[in-house]
Amino acid sequence: MTNSLASDLCRLVAFGLLAVASPTSAQQVERKVGSIAHLPALAGDYFALSSEKVGRTFHIYVRLPEGYESNPKQSYPVVYLLDGDSTFPMLAPLHLFMHYDDQMPEAIIVGIAYGGFKPGVNMRHIDFRMASDEGKPGGAPQFLSMLEGELIPRIEGRFRTDPARRIIVGQSRGGSAVLQAAWLKPGLFWGHIASNPGREPDTKLLFGMDLPPPNMQRDGYLIVTSGSRDRDYLRGTALAWRDRIASRDDFPWDTRFVDIPGGTHAADLGNAYRAAMRIMFDKAPAKGTKSQD
Structure with missing residues (x-):
């Protein structure tokens, strides 16, 4: 040698x-x-998570708050981003600007990425669904078990987190997965942001929400955002969720519907995130308002 x-x-x-x-x-x-x-607005950490629950490896990107190292006694909310391949580089810097302009509390931002968009690499069509269009079982239960039993413990073991302020964010089919997480794993997350969520053939956006809600202490938020220019069938389902669910007060969460005027399916995720985070962190109107721009 x-x-x-x-x-x-x-x-x-x-x-x-x-x-x-x-x-x-x-x-x-x-x-x-x-x-x-x-890229300092994305500075933090990265690790590969080989999931036994799902049987695949995920790429985990972490943005640490500005001043994280100089404030060793401070803990932070954690925002878990589904579809982290695209949502992490979009929303992590946005959160920093929201901290500057909106006085939003800093947060640890976690992007859950597949490592690509190609079929066979990106498995959102399995991980975010309870059932396929053909009626075959989806992988949502396993994915949620991965979040609960593998990823969250690792994040909370490595970083100074506030477990009472866990937030999950999803767009489109990922938004549907956020609603599933709320109903199937109530209490795992404090905040749930579903932006222009996709719908399932049978349950649409309900996932059992028309049944008696979980017997839990009321805490946290369940927020669906919808762009007024989203695809017609998704917009219609979101409005039905607004009328059927958002006004109810018997859920363990503060349920909200946020209208994004002129918003399209994917390009307004930043606006949806900002509006929902402002609601959850004290920028909100009184309960009962069905839409908030």
């Missing part, structure tokens, strides 16, 4: 050990050309 090759191997081993060490800031990780570490 040449001295040059040995030197290269040593550098690779050293970088690998650094990458799997205890949670660090971006400044403590070697900055490679083209690396995400050069």
